Amino acid sequence: MHALKEYDLQKWHSSLPDSLKATSKQRLVNDFKAALNSAYAAHRTRLPSDLPAIIKHGLKPPMQHDDEAAPLARDNQILSDTLIGRLIRAAREIDSEQEWEGDLYRFVVVLASTGARFSQIARMKVGDVQRAQGRLMVPVSRKGRGGKSGSTPVPVGKDVLDALLPVATNRADDAPLLERWRWKQASGGIQWERAGRAPWYSASEIMRPWHEIRERAEIPEVIPYALRHSSIVRGIRANLPIRLVAALHDTSVAMIERHYGRWIADGLDELAARAVVPLVPPDDGRKVVPMLERA
Structure with a gap:
């Protein structure tokens, strides 16, 4: 560790295989950083004083936009309003059958209606529901x-x-908007019992019921992120300004253009087609002479 330089850490970081998901890479980097910092804390009297800075800057992730690691939009992940309705209906049915008490259903509804990321919706408060204005206040992403x-x-x-x-009535404005029941195993037995309500923590919590939702809706390959893809494309197809679509989904124009360029091009073609007017006069053989010309 005496000889460790920022370049060594940066080289190691860049050598991680592309087959690893971005989240897996970041977990690995975090674990490595924690191990290095722990070693420094245990032996700091014998190590260079600038080692923590070397570790920090050597393992700093490259600048990455908040949607850089998002799955690319594919045709089968751009859903019509009818298909989204089927997913929401399936979520409501499974919610009722499995006694979610509306928690699963409401989360899917907000995912579909806002196009926001799981982490953003999980941080929403009761006060973020502004019924009089007909809107939800979605917290900005913490990525980047x-x-x-x-x-x-x-x-x-x-x-x-x-x-x-x-969940938005008779509750404090700063209370978490969307919660779910937590369960624990009863002491001395194999039964599970409710252990109180708490906010959703991780996107992985929705994956098990999501598999059942998409099977019930008969859209077996659809992923939760398709609701975000579909929301963005819905805005593009409605001919909203790209800057507005980006702002509503807490991303950049550059990322919209990169991921959704095809749908932007389709929308521009449609707009351009509307601007086409006939310019070539009809060839009537001059058989009809306009009154003004004859006069």
């Missing part, structure tokens, strides 16, 4: 470097606001 704060107002329909009414 630097601290970000604030919320993005996202218009939603009365149907979405009605679905949230049970």
Whole structure:
């Protein structure tokens, strides 16, 4: 560790195989960083004083946009409103059958209506439901470097606001909007019992019920992120300005253009087609002479 330089760590970081998912790479980097920092803490009297800075900067992730690691939009992940309705209906049925008490259903409804990421929705508060304005205030993403704060107002329909009414009424504005029951194994037995309600923690929590939802809806390959893809493409097809679509989904114009260029091109073609007007006069053989010309 005496000879460790930033370049050594950067070289190791860049050599990680591309087959690893971005999240797997980051977990590996975090574990390695923790091990190095732990070793420094145990032997700091015998190690260079600038070693923590070397570790910090050597393993700093490259600048990456918040959607860089997002799955690319494929044709089968751009869903029509009808297919999204089938997913929501399936979520409501499974919620009822498995006694989620509306928690699963409401989370899927907010995913579909806002196009936000799981982590953003999980941080929403009761006060983020602004029924009078017909919108939800979605917290900005925490991805990327630097601290970000604030919320993005996202218009939603009365149907979405009605679905949230049970958890948005008679609760403190700073309470978590969407929660779920936690379970623990009963002491001395094999039975599981409820251990209170808490916010959703991780996107992995929705994966097991999601498999059942998509099977029930008969869309077996669809992923939860398809709801975000579909929301973005819906805005593009509605001819909203790309900057507005990007703002509503807490991303950049560059990322919209990179991931959804095909749908942007289709929309521009449609707009351009509307601007086409007939310019060539009809060839009538001059058999009809306009009155003004004859005069």
